[in-house]
Amino acid sequence: MKRYLIFIGSLIILLAAYQIGSGLWLTYTYTQGSGTQSIAENMTLVNSLVVLGSASIAFLLSQKVGRRTI
Structure with missing residues (x-):
């Protein structure tokens, strides 16, 4: 549960x-x-890529913080 909260x-x-x-x-x-x-015709695609990148970085951060506490 702690890793999930760190991820979110x-x-x-x-x-x-x-x-x-x-x-x-x-x-x-x-x-x-x-x-x-x-300005940007494919803004939905850009936003989707940003969300995907942010989720990936957040996951990596939660894994890194989770390893420190164990």
Whole structure:
């Protein structure tokens, strides 16, 4: 149960960092009056890859922390 909680906590932190980072980047690169341009057509694919990568990193972190406590 402890490894699961570490995994979920790591996943939430990594996804929150991604959301904040992408929000800051989009705000920084915003150009007023650009119209209705589509920046990324495959945003679903990009988000899916980020979730997969975040889950993998969170799993590795939970395994590393789990080994230290045993």
